[in-house]
Amino acid sequence: MSGFSLETPAVVDVFTEVLKRGPIARIDIARRTGLSQAAVTKAVAPLLLRGLLSAHDNMRPTQPGRPVQPISVNEGAQLAIGVTVRVDEVFGVATTMRANVLHSVTRRLASTSVEAVVEAVAATVEALQRRLGDDAEKVLGVGVAVSGDVDKQHGFVRASPRLNWSTVPFEKMLRDRLGLAVIIDNDVRALSIAEEWFGIGVDAESFAIVTIGAGIGCGLYVNGDVIEGAYGVAGELGHLPLGPSDLVCSCGRHGCVETVASSSAILEAVRSAKHDPLLTMREAVQLARAADPDAVAAFERAAVIIGMALATMANLVGPSVILVAGESVTDFDLYEQRIRESFDEHTFGAAGQCQIVTRSHTFEDWARGAAASLLRASVTRT
Amino acid sequence: MSGFSLETPAVVDVFTEVLKRGPIARIDIARRTGLSQAAVTKAVAPLLLRGLLSAHDNMRPTQPGRPVQPISVNEGAQLAIGVTVRVDEVFGVATTMRANVLHSVTRRLASTSVEAVVEAVAATVEALQRRLGDDAEKVLGVGVAVSGDVDKQHGFVRASPRLNWSTVPFEKMLRDRLGLAVIIDNDVRALSIAEEWFGIGVDAESFAIVTIGAGIGCGLYVNGDVIEGAYGVAGELGHLPLGPSDLVCSCGRHGCVETVASSSAILEAVRSAKHDPLLTMREAVQLARAADPDAVAAFERAAVIIGMALATMANLVGPSVILVAGESVTDFDLYEQRIRESFDEHTFGAAGQCQIVTRSHTFEDWARGAAASLLRASVTRT
Numbered sequence: 001m002s003g004f005s006l007e008t009p010a011v012v013d014v015f016t017e018v019l020k021r022g023p024i025a026r027i028d029i030a031r032r033t034g035l036s037q038a039a040v041t042k043a044v045a046p047l048l049l050r051g052l053l054s055a056h057d058n059m060r061p062t063q064p065g066r067p068v069q070p071i072s073v074n075e076g077a078q079l080a081i082g083v084t085v086r087v088d089e090v091f092g093v094a095t096t097m098r099a100n101v102l103h104s105v106t107r108r109l110a111s112t113s114v115e116a117v118v119e120a121v122a123a124t125v126e127a128l129q130r131r132l133g134d135d136a137e138k139v140l141g142v143g144v145a146v147s148g149d150v151d152k153q154h155g156f157v158r159a160s161p162r163l164n165w166s167t168v169p170f171e172k173m174l175r176d177r178l179g180l181a182v183i184i185d186n187d188v189r190a191l192s193i194a195e196e197w198f199g200i201g202v203d204a205e206s207f208a209i210v211t212i213g214a215g216i217g218c219g220l221y222v223n224g225d226v227i228e229g230a231y232g233v234a235g236e237l238g239h240l241p242l243g244p245s246d247l248v249c250s251c252g253r254h255g256c257v258e259t260v261a262s263s264s265a266i267l268e269a270v271r272s273a274k275h276d277p278l279l280t281m282r283e284a285v286q287l288a289r290a291a292d293p294d295a296v297a298a299f300e301r302a303a304v305i306i307g308m309a310l311a312t313m314a315n316l317v318g319p320s321v322i323l324v325a326g327e328s329v330t331d332f333d334l335y336e337q338r339i340r341e342s343f344d345e346h347t348f349g350a351a352g353q354c355q356i357v358t359r360s361h362t363f364e365d366w367a368r369g370a371a372a373s374l375l376r377a378s379v380t381r382t
Numbered sequence: 383m384s385g386f387s388l389e390t391p392a393v394v395d396v397f398t399e400v401l402k403r404g405p406i407a408r409i410d411i412a413r414r415t416g417l418s419q420a421a422v423t424k425a426v427a428p429l430l431l432r433g434l435l436s437a438h439d440n441m442r443p444t445q446p447g448r449p450v451q452p453i454s455v456n457e458g459a460q461l462a463i464g465v466t467v468r469v470d471e472v473f474g475v476a477t478t479m480r481a482n483v484l485h486s487v488t489r490r491l492a493s494t495s496v497e498a499v500v501e502a503v504a505a506t507v508e509a510l511q512r513r514l515g516d517d518a519e520k521v522l523g524v525g526v527a528v529s530g531d532v533d534k535q536h537g538f539v540r541a542s543p544r545l546n547w548s549t550v551p552f553e554k555m556l557r558d559r560l561g562l563a564v565i566i567d568n569d570v571r572a573l574s575i576a577e578e579w580f581g582i583g584v585d586a587e588s589f590a591i592v593t594i595g596a597g598i599g600c601g602l603y604v605n606g607d608v609i610e611g612a613y614g615v616a617g618e619l620g621h622l623p624l625g626p627s628d629l630v631c632s633c634g635r636h637g638c639v640e641t642v643a644s645s646s647a648i649l650e651a652v653r654s655a656k657h658d659p660l661l662t663m664r665e666a667v668q669l670a671r672a673a674d675p676d677a678v679a680a681f682e683r684a685a686v687i688i689g690m691a692l693a694t695m696a697n698l699v700g701p702s703v704i705l706v707a708g709e710s711v712t713d714f715d716l717y718e719q720r721i722r723e724s725f726d727e728h729t730f731g732a733a734g735q736c737q738i739v740t741r742s743h744t745f746e747d748w749a750r751g752a753a754a755s756l757l758r759a760s761v762t763r764t
């Protein structure tokens with residue numbers, strides 16, 4: 001993909017800083033990139049000309065000395081589309097260059113066959129293009145996020161247990177269908193990129209983002225980058241072997257965290273205890289809130305293992321902060337206390353100083369992550 | 383500490399490349415550092431003058447074109463001392479700038495009291511200085527590695543269960559006693575730095591080094607650096623909660639990997655099965671080699687949990703290769719097969735492509751790690 005066609009590594013570095021932190025003064029760009037102020041000015045020039053960046057007099061009247069001209073990004077100059085694929089629907093957003101959402105669109109998925117998903121993604125993208133009108137031509141490309149083992153570099157979904165896919169050349173299929181630049185990514189990794197560039201990562205030296213829901217995923221940001229995994233797999237918190245070895249996971253392995261802690265595992269446990277195979281998650285949550293012992297036990301059992309998984313990750317990687325997000329985070333009151341207790345019990349030494357913060361996430365955030373992944377690739381692949 | 387007093391970031395980058403990879407042509411330094419060839423030549427000049435680097439005509443007679451002058455490091459121009467502190471002894475080495483060992487020295491430790499350890503480290507350093515003779519003045523400083531939670535930046539050992547230390551201002555105590563620049567580090571992290579700069583990491587994009595012995599540690603190298611942990615803790619593979627929750631670890635937590643898989647846990651299991659509290663590790667190994675079912679079971683139980691711990695790390699961090707090292711690696715035949723089976727059983731998707739390689743390690747390697755940590759700090763803190 002052509003991306004932003006940035007001229008030199010210095011231009012990439014400068015554009016990245018402004019995109020992430022703007023408005024920002026040239027001197028601060030120089031400090032952060034390690035470039036000289038002259039090199040920053042030289043790098044900014046073509047970006048101003050192309051309308052990607054703006055410089056404006058913004059001197060506070062009380063401030064002495066030369067006027068400071070902070071540089072900011074014209075975030076509407078180019079746009080991105082991000083799409084997330086779920087088991088029953090496809091969710092898409094059109095965003096600015098700073099991944100701010102302009103429009104969003106949902107399409108039901110009748111099946112998770114590759115063809116059905118490609119068609120639903122295409123319908124979503126086309127609906128967003130219609131909403132954008134003339135601005136549709138500013139779209140750099142489409143980022144598409146799915147759960148599972150995604151080989152982003154070669155454009156393959158290697159294995160997605162939830163979609164029941166293996167070795168799907170998803171990127172090429174989408175590119176052929178859409179006629180646009182496409183990047184595919186693991187959904188949690190995409191969410192991490194959104195946090196890295198436009199969220200918690202702008203100021204944190206390292207962080208983890210953990211999503212709790214139908215699956216349990218984790219994106220890790222350390223040493224200046226998201227951990228991609230040498231073979232494209234990393235952050236598979238839901239598949240750490242911390243659970244009972246007699247439980248079999250949807251991935252086929254024994255004792256994965258998800259066998260106890262995924263929302264379907266919790267629901268299954270409550271259904272089984274209540275002898276009610278039709279019980280809904282909403283009802284299970286209501287039971288737990290009403291202190292029903294079986295429902296409370298199911299959430300607590302999940303919480304204990306999630307806390308162990310977070311402690312495992314903190315002991316291995318030692319992030320500065322863990323952001324817990326995901327669909328179930330609205331029910332987080334049901335297990336937050338137990339997660340923290342279990343985390344405290346198993347973190348080693350100062351690893352326990354790692355903060356756990358929670359943030360509710362929506363489907364829109366997942367799609368926005370896909371857009372952020374596309375945006376980052378557009379900048380760095382230049 | 384003053385380190386090498388390198389003038390600019392470009393000089394640091396160039397010196398680092400030559401230190402890690404030399405002899406290396408200027409054009410390759412340029413390619414690897416992203417500097418222009420002119421900038422490389424400019425950066426090399428003061429290093430040649432100071433005798434840290436050399437340039438020599440090394441053109442193969444059959445090669446056409448301009449003579450290539452590869453740049454190499456005069457590895458004896460400055461020296462380092464590395465010391466590792468164990469429960470019963472202190473082991474030290476004097477090394478070149480490329481962490482090649484010139485001399486080594488051992489001192490018995492009568493106690494692990496802080497004072498006794500400081501004195502033993504000082505005696506070790508002084509013995510090495512005597513061995514170095516006039517070259518002792520070339521010593522940049524002393525790196526000291528201990529197991530546990532080490533705050534390298536502030537020079538504190540925050541907690542070392544094995545030494546029974548907490549909150550010890552070890553760096554300052556050593557500096558005051560020795561009158562030399564001192565850096566302290568976690569022992570496994572120091573070993574990782576040695577691998578990063580002078581071993582497997584020179585060519586691998588990411589790697590993990592796992593040490594199996596009295597403790598089980600892990601150093602992780604990813605995204606261009608060793609993972610230090612935001613609070614100084616990372617790679618605590620021995621304290622992941624993958625073991626039986628009824629076993630209490632030396633660190634006070636329940637279910638740590640070390641409760642089953644440390645060499646003392648294995649020995650304890652065999653002693654208990656054989657009703658022989660005086661059985662030695664050597665005897666336990668002999669029993670296992672002779673297919674004694676109790677001894678075999680103890681090693682296999684350890685192997686299964688080590689494999690799970692390696693899989694956990696691969697699923698989370700996805701290194702390209704895992705190097706298994708440590709004292710017990712000589713007995714590795716006793717559990718290698720089971721480790722690999724357990725690893726294969728629990729790695730998620732392509733994470734299982736991660737290679738496991740084994741290398742026998744000696745006490746000298748640990749001390750050399752401490753020297754490498756000092757050397758890296760000397761270069762980058764300039």
